[in-house]
Amino acid sequence: MTMLDIQDLRATAGDAEILKGISLTINAGEVHAVMGPNGSGKSTLAQVLAGHPSYTVTGGSVTFMGNDLLDMEPEERARAGLFLAFQYPVEIPGVTNAYFLRAAYNEIRKARGEEEVDPMDFLDVLEAKLKIVEWGPEIMSRAVNAGFSGGEKKRNEILQLALLEPRLAVLDETDSGLDIDALRIVAGGVNKLRSTGRSFIVVTHYQRMLNYIVPDHVHVLAGGRIVKSGDKALAHELEARGYEWVEALHGVPA
Amino acid sequence: MSATRVQQRDAIPLAPSGPGWLEPVRRAAGALFARTGFPTQRDEEWRFTPVGPIATVAWQRSPTTPGAADRTALAAFRFGQPEWFTLVFVDGVFSEELTTIGPLPRGARVGSLRAALEEGGDLLRDHLTRHAPTDASGFTALNTASFTDGGLVYVPAGADLDRPVHLIFVTTSAAADAALHLRNLLVVERGARANVIESYVTLAPGTRYLANLVTEVSVAAGSWLEHTRIQRESERAYHIALTHVDQHRDSHYRSFSMALGGALARHNLHARLNDENVETLLYGLYLTRGEQTADSHTAIYHDHPNCRSWEVYKGILTDRSRAVFNGKVFVKPEAQKTDAKQTNRNLLLSDTAKVDTKPQLEIFADDVKCTHGATVGRLDDVALFYARSRGIGAEAARRLLIYAFAAEVIDEVALEPVRLELDRLVLERLGTVG
Ligand SMILES: Nc1ncnc2c1ncn2[C@@H]1O[C@H](COP(=O)(O)OP(=O)(O)O)[C@@H](O)[C@H]1O
Ligand SMILES: [Mg+2]
Numbered sequence: 001m002t003m004l005d006i007q008d009l010r011a012t013a014g015d016a017e018i019l020k021g022i023s024l025t026i027n028a029g030e031v032h033a034v035m036g037p038n039g040s041g042k043s044t045l046a047q048v049l050a051g052h053p054s055y056t057v058t059g060g061s062v063t064f065m066g067n068d069l070l071d072m073e074p075e076e077r078a079r080a081g082l083f084l085a086f087q088y089p090v091e092i093p094g095v096t097n098a099y100f101l102r103a104a105y106n107e108i109r110k111a112r113g114e115e116e117v118d119p120m121d122f123l124d125v126l127e128a129k130l131k132i133v134e135w136g137p138e139i140m141s142r143a144v145n146a147g148f149s150g151g152e153k154k155r156n157e158i159l160q161l162a163l164l165e166p167r168l169a170v171l172d173e174t175d176s177g178l179d180i181d182a183l184r185i186v187a188g189g190v191n192k193l194r195s196t197g198r199s200f201i202v203v204t205h206y207q208r209m210l211n212y213i214v215p216d217h218v219h220v221l222a223g224g225r226i227v228k229s230g231d232k233a234l235a236h237e238l239e240a241r242g243y244e245w246v247e248a249l250h251g252v253p254a
Numbered sequence: 255m256s257a258t259r260v261q262q263r264d265a266i267p268l269a270p271s272g273p274g275w276l277e278p279v280r281r282a283a284g285a286l287f288a289r290t291g292f293p294t295q296r297d298e299e300w301r302f303t304p305v306g307p308i309a310t311v312a313w314q315r316s317p318t319t320p321g322a323a324d325r326t327a328l329a330a331f332r333f334g335q336p337e338w339f340t341l342v343f344v345d346g347v348f349s350e351e352l353t354t355i356g357p358l359p360r361g362a363r364v365g366s367l368r369a370a371l372e373e374g375g376d377l378l379r380d381h382l383t384r385h386a387p388t389d390a391s392g393f394t395a396l397n398t399a400s401f402t403d404g405g406l407v408y409v410p411a412g413a414d415l416d417r418p419v420h421l422i423f424v425t426t427s428a429a430a431d432a433a434l435h436l437r438n439l440l441v442v443e444r445g446a447r448a449n450v451i452e453s454y455v456t457l458a459p460g461t462r463y464l465a466n467l468v469t470e471v472s473v474a475a476g477s478w479l480e481h482t483r484i485q486r487e488s489e490r491a492y493h494i495a496l497t498h499v500d501q502h503r504d505s506h507y508r509s510f511s512m513a514l515g516g517a518l519a520r521h522n523l524h525a526r527l528n529d530e531n532v533e534t535l536l537y538g539l540y541l542t543r544g545e546q547t548a549d550s551h552t553a554i555y556h557d558h559p560n561c562r563s564w565e566v567y568k569g570i571l572t573d574r575s576r577a578v579f580n581g582k583v584f585v586k587p588e589a590q591k592t593d594a595k596q597t598n599r600n601l602l603l604s605d606t607a608k609v610d611t612k613p614q615l616e617i618f619a620d621d622v623k624c625t626h627g628a629t630v631g632r633l634d635d636v637a638l639f640y641a642r643s644r645g646i647g648a649e650a651a652r653r654l655l656i657y658a659f660a661a662e663v664i665d666e667v668a669l670e671p672v673r674l675e676l677d678r679l680v681l682e683r684l685g686t687v688g
Contacts (some may be wrong), residue, residue, distance in 0.1 A: 094658030
């Protein structure tokens with residue numbers, strides 16, 4: 001089954017065209033890595049998929065499980081099963097993680113025609129999810145991402161991923177800024193969530209995380225275009241030869 | 255003498271007979287008010303505060319027979335546990351019937367100030383009118399000359415008033431066009447501990463009246479006081495208040511001042527740190543809508559070394575409403591090692607709301623840590639998107655973030671039932687925020 005079908009997607013921010021015709025098809029259960037140098041448009045692609053209002057889609061189409069994704073509000077995309085783990089998760093002082101996650105969880109449940117859960121039942125649900133990221137319950141009484149370390153923020157994204165059980169998860173540089181232990185926990189969490197019905201787009205600058213989360217396909221983004229696709233061997237080749245290699249190959253200025 | 259001035263003098267109610275020492279104080283205050291009248295926007299301290307209309311109204315004396323208020327009607331304003339000490343004043347008149355005062359620690363006193371005045375005694379002589387300067391403004395002078403009643407809380411040395419005291423001042427339609435002058439006195443003696451809440455509420459939301467209030471607070475050495483103020487007056491009312499706090503060595507005073515009501519609401523909060531090692535925490539939250547103006551003026555007097563003051567005021571404004579924040583911190587030359595931090599943050603939910611914010615630090619000591627910051631901003635688009643990307647709808651995400659902005663400061667309240675009530679009030683208001 002096709003999970004996501006992106007055809008010739010173009011997007012701008014202000015006057016600048018950032019995505020210059022991206023096509024990508026992802027089937028259920030697949031993991032696609034999107035690699036590329038800084039500024040190549042990886043985060044823009046991730047944010048456009050999630051519906052960030054700062055970007056304007058100027059061309060192309062995105063079909064998510066048979067529906068026109070670009071026609072949906074950000075919350076509708078989430079309710080339809082799309083999840084974005086932010087490169088820079090947002091701090092919300094004044095709202096506990098428990099409150100925020102339960103609000104999100106209940107919205108997603110409502111969308112699936114399931115009953116909302118009260119705070120007590122939610123604690124039971126959480127217990128299993130916290131295990132996935134090897135966390136205790138203390139984190140839930142802190143304000144959302146407020147004063148979290150970089151690693152804690154990324155872990156919190158994966159906790160939300162575990163909780164919301166999306167069909168397609170986009171991880172935007174979830175590995176950046178993590179030490180090796182945190183990387184192992186975060187990648188381990190993602191691996192536990194892999195299933196035949198769930199697809200992933202793993203955005204990363206480095207090959208490192210792909211040693212843990214082994215992708216089915218690897219795409220290289222440069223200058224707002226996918227300039228090369230291959231299997232996991234491509235990630236190793238990039239590591240060895242650097243991004244200048246693909247950029248030179250395709251005439252994209254570094 | 256102008257017509258306005260005559261009207262102002264007529265606004266002076268007949269003060270209850272009191273002890274002999276009070277008479278000259280009241281007379282001097284009355285004379286002062288007759289000379290100065292109400293402040294105007296030409297006075298620097300009132301520059302951003304549209305007090306003009308107050309002087310143009312022929313205010314009536316406060317009703318001697320208060321309007322109807324019963325327990326059922328008041329239930330909406332009570333919170334916490336039933337065993338709390340709850341004093342109720344209807345249109346400024348103490349209601350024995352609606353008041354609940356349980357057994358008190360030895361020597362403690364919780365009740366009506368008027369009753370205590372009639373009894374006499376040293377307690378009032380030592381404190382009443384001794385803290386708040388009569389000349390703080392024309393309003394204070396008028397209050398000193400005219401106050402009719404108010405709450406009295408006295409906690410003797412070493413005592414822990416383990417039940418909070420809730421002073422509820424409720425207005426009814428009988429208060430229409432009346433000026434109410436009330437004075438509260440809170441005295442927490444050496445090593446004592448208390449939690450006091452003042453609520454200003456109304457059963458007549460469309461009624462115009464003037465509530466002119468003074469609360470005097472004495473926080474003795476080593477004592478601890480949490481003091482919450484919930485202002486939910488009629489949105490046509492004028493609410494002008496001064497809270498003056500005198501703190502002594504090793505004492506801890508924390509205040510939370512919430513403003514929701516009033517056409518014009520002004521709260522002056524002055525804390526004087528009279529000795530070393532004092533801690534003063536001032537928190538505030540104002541939510542304005544329509545054409546409301548909420549004005550918070552605070553002044554912290556660091557007169558001695560090694561004291562700490564921490565202040566956070568936040569505002570949420572919509573429609574054409576206005577807010578004023580002025581935070582003064584005075585650090586005397588001898589107040590070395592002062593640690594003072596002041597923050598004022600405002601969230602504008604409409605293009606037509608407006609804030610005038612002014613931190614005012616006057617520091618004459620050199621070995622101090624003093625910072626201040628003020629912000630005026632809108633809801634964070636990135637945070638909104640983050641919440642929406644988790645499935646939370648646009649409107650719910652907006653409310654969540656506004657609530658979060660308020661909750662961050664409400665979280666500083668120590669007493670949980672108060673925290674929950676403040677939360678509830680914010681959520682209730684957000685239900686209607688545009
Ligand atoms: N909201 C925005 N407004 C203007 N320019 C943007 C915006 N977002 C991204 N860009 C620009 O688009 C390019 C791609 O950015 P980004 O997608 O963040 O790259 P990557 O994630 O691959 O590092 C960069 O040149 C960046 O400056
Ligand atoms: Mg990026």
